[in-house]
Amino acid sequence: MQIKNFEIDQRLKELTKHRTVELPIACYETTINKNINGYIPLHWHEELQFVFIVKGEATFQINEESVSVRMGEGLFINSECLHMAEDKNHSGCVYLCLNVSPHFLLPQELYATYVSPYLRATNLPYLLLNSDEVWGATILNAILTIHQLINQKAPYYEMEISISLTSLWKNLIVNGFKLEYDQVEVQKNKRMKEMLNYVHSHFAEKLTLDDIAKAGQLSRSECCRYFKRTLKTTPLSYVNDYRIQNSLILLQQTELNVTEIAYQLGFNSTSYFIDKFRKTTNMTPLAYKKNKLKEKG
Structure with a gap:
């Protein structure tokens, strides 16, 4: 089910509770031009977002960068990053949008080592997922699998989702990029959000x-x-x-x-x-x- 008019507060934080009844995870099939604005407006959320384009092409903006994503490709958008999406060339773009709480990725004992550093990395606002790369194809397949598991709700599907998420996250973090932590980038992001918050409040x-x-x-x-x-x-x-x-x-x-x-x-x-x-x-x-x-x- 698509959310055509999701609520955003003055800070641009999305207010949707991305979860099933049991789990802090949600997967939507989204047609961009069906949103009430005709595009997906600028917002952010604490959940990690994984996108898989199943039809057409979209332009995503994440913080200061813009990237085109075509059918068969996908995108990882990190926690708390400002982002928006527009249909490119009137392609009728449709994508699967998987939102998951960072704390649901791995057990608490592994969170500090294998999740938290990636949330704080300033060189990882997003990552293009290419099906030509083995690790990218594995993540895209996991998105499809999780979407099916949520819809079908077969016995033990919650455990199957957990297994797929672990595989998805492992493939992302072993991709080999070196994490960076630039305090200037953190401050820039904070100031931009403060100005947007002021505009939206006044x-x-x-x-x-x-x-x-x-x-x-x-x-x-x-x-x-x-x-x-x-x-x-x-x-x-x-x-x-x-x-x-x-x-x-x-x-x-x-x-x-x-x-x-x-x-x-x-x-x-x-x-x-x-x-x-x-x-x-x-x-x-x-x-x-x-x-x-x-x-x-």
């Missing part, structure tokens, strides 16, 4: 570049560099994009009119909101609302 208010920069304890110019590097946009453009993202939800879920939504989201005029909305979606807010009502009806 987006309905009048926001200035000085406000955002102050939240990250940065100068105006350094704040702009952070946003350009991580999100490929300016801080104030991101504010408007985030307001539009929230308007998609309000237009579908409330009886508020366009003017009420514009002012609720922090736009200082209805015409400015409509202009920004049209540039983002190629339609007016009212046309978008009517289209979504027609789809539901």
